Amino acid sequence: MKIAVVGRGNLGGGLADFWEKAGHDVTRFGKDGGDVSDAEAVLVAVPGGAVADALARVQGLEGKTVIDATNLVGAEPPAGFESNAEFVKSKTNGPTAKSFNLNFARLYDRLGETKSTPSNPWAGDEEARATVDQLTHDAGYEPVYAGGLENAKTLEAGIKLFFAISQASGPFVYRMAPPDQL
Ligand SMILES: NC(=O)c1ccc[n+]([C@@H]2O[C@H](COP(=O)([O-])OP(=O)(O)OC[C@H]3O[C@@H](n4cnc5c(N)ncnc54)[C@H](OP(=O)(O)O)[C@@H]3O)[C@@H](O)[C@H]2O)c1
Numbered sequence: 001m002k003i004a005v006v007g008r009g010n011l012g013g014g015l016a017d018f019w020e021k022a023g024h025d026v027t028r029f030g031k032d033g034g035d036v037s038d039a040e041a042v043l044v045a046v047p048g049g050a051v052a053d054a055l056a057r058v059q060g061l062e063g064k065t066v067i068d069a070t071n072l073v074g075a076e077p078p079a080g081f082e083s084n085a086e087f088v089k090s091k092t093n094g095p096t097a098k099s100f101n102l103n104f105a106r107l108y109d110r111l112g113e114t115k116s117t118p119s120n121p122w123a124g125d126e127e128a129r130a131t132v133d134q135l136t137h138d139a140g141y142e143p144v145y146a147g148g149l150e151n152a153k154t155l156e157a158g159i160k161l162f163f164a165i166s167q168a169s170g171p172f173v174y175r176m177a178p179p180d181q182l
Pocket residue numbers: 006007008009010011012013029030031032033045046047048050053054069070071072073100101102103104105106
């Protein structure tokens with residue numbers, strides 16, 4: 001798959017490494033933006049408060065399948081939107097998902113140590129499911145569906161709980177599964 005990663009830091013760069021190892025063709029963009037016309041999937045991994053600025057510097061987004069991984073830390077979604085993911089969709093009008101925002105990039109190099117595959121929750125459009133499922137598996141996680149894009153705000157709010165646990169107990173991976181699948 002041709003993937004454009006907008007934001008090539010800890011999260012975007014880490015996922016780009018996984019996806020390249022899985023055989024995908026990944027192009028990485030930073031603050032200067034660029035043209036994503038060629039991409040079949042776009043990851044947004046910039047600071048949450050910079051999402052509007054970041055997308056304004058990206059060309060070729062119309063109709064793209066986009067995974068928004070941003071978290072809002074000390075920031076709010078752009079005015080008129082309940083989540084960054086819904087803002088992203090307003091700019092692309094394509095299949096959109098919120099995902100990868102509730103996992104710690106600093107543990108990416110330890111995913112192989114887990115006894116069961118860690119979970120990666122996502123919320124978003126049904127048309128984005130195949131892309132999210134594949135890129136989640138290719139990063140070493142199991143996708144867990146959390147409903148439509150209207151639930152992206154719930155995933156974005158989840159970071160407060162995850163930060164609280166991380167500060168109290170250290171960064172963690174987790175498995176969400178019915179009892180018979182644990
Ligand atoms: N790190 C994690 O464990 C983690 C986990 C879940 C979610 N997230 C979320 O993922 C996002 C990225 O986090 P990160 O830790 O990867 O950050 P990071 O290492 O600081 O990387 C940020 C990236 O965003 C780009 N950027 C910064 N300001 C921008 C702007 N105004 N416009 C366009 N691009 C801009 C930077 O561009 P340059 O390369 O040009 O400097 C860089 O590539 C954040 O929303 C964060 O909350 C992070």
